[in-house]
Amino acid sequence: MKARTLLFLCGALMVAAPGLAHHNFAAHYIEEEIIEHTGVVTEFRFVNPHARVYFEITNADGSNEVWMAEGDASVALRxxxxxxxxxxxxxxxxVVGSPARNGTNTMSWYTISSGGNNLGGGDGRLEERAAILNRRLAEHRQQRNR
Structure with a gap:
């Protein structure tokens, strides 16, 4: 019976590993780096497993490039x-986010703004999380200074 259980657990781990690798942000993006691009949207895919916005930027030399920014799943954004x-x-x-490790014109998106309005984070909750974190830090600093 122990051999069967061990075999089942090994099989379950082998099946789960690719899913965990897919969701490892650091495997795809350089999280220590932040990049910003301004451009014109060519397409917005509100899909699972990750929403994507394609946009065209104009470089300093006048040439154009198409970039793709990846966010969270549409269900989480919704x-x-x-x-x-x-x-x-x-x-x-x-768009503000982290660049892809593979050197392509791909990035994660942390936040997108348009016309001066912040549309929100790629996980749909970035601004809320930042506000909570800032409030907790302020409370912590006030308590520490008493």
Whole structure:
């Protein structure tokens, strides 16, 4: 019986490993680096497993490049108030995120803004998390200084 249990557990781990690797942010993006791009949306895919926004930037030399920014799953974004029409082709956006490790024009998105309005984070909750963290830090500093 122990051999069967061990075999089952080994099989379960082998099946789970690719899923965990897929969700390892650091495997795909350089989280220590932050990049920013401003461009015009060409396509917004509000899909699972990750929403994607494609946008065209103009470089200093006048050449154009298409970039893709990857966010969270549409279901997670929807829970945070996102909708498929939140970003539309033709919208001018500013994207902040981490670059891809493979050197392609791909990035994660931490936050996207358009027309001076922050549309939110790639996980749909970045601004909420930042506000909570800032509030807790302020409370901690106040208590420490008493």
């Amino acid at each position: 829970r945070s108030g996102w909708a498929p029409d939140r970003i539309k082709p033709g919208d001018r956006i500013h």
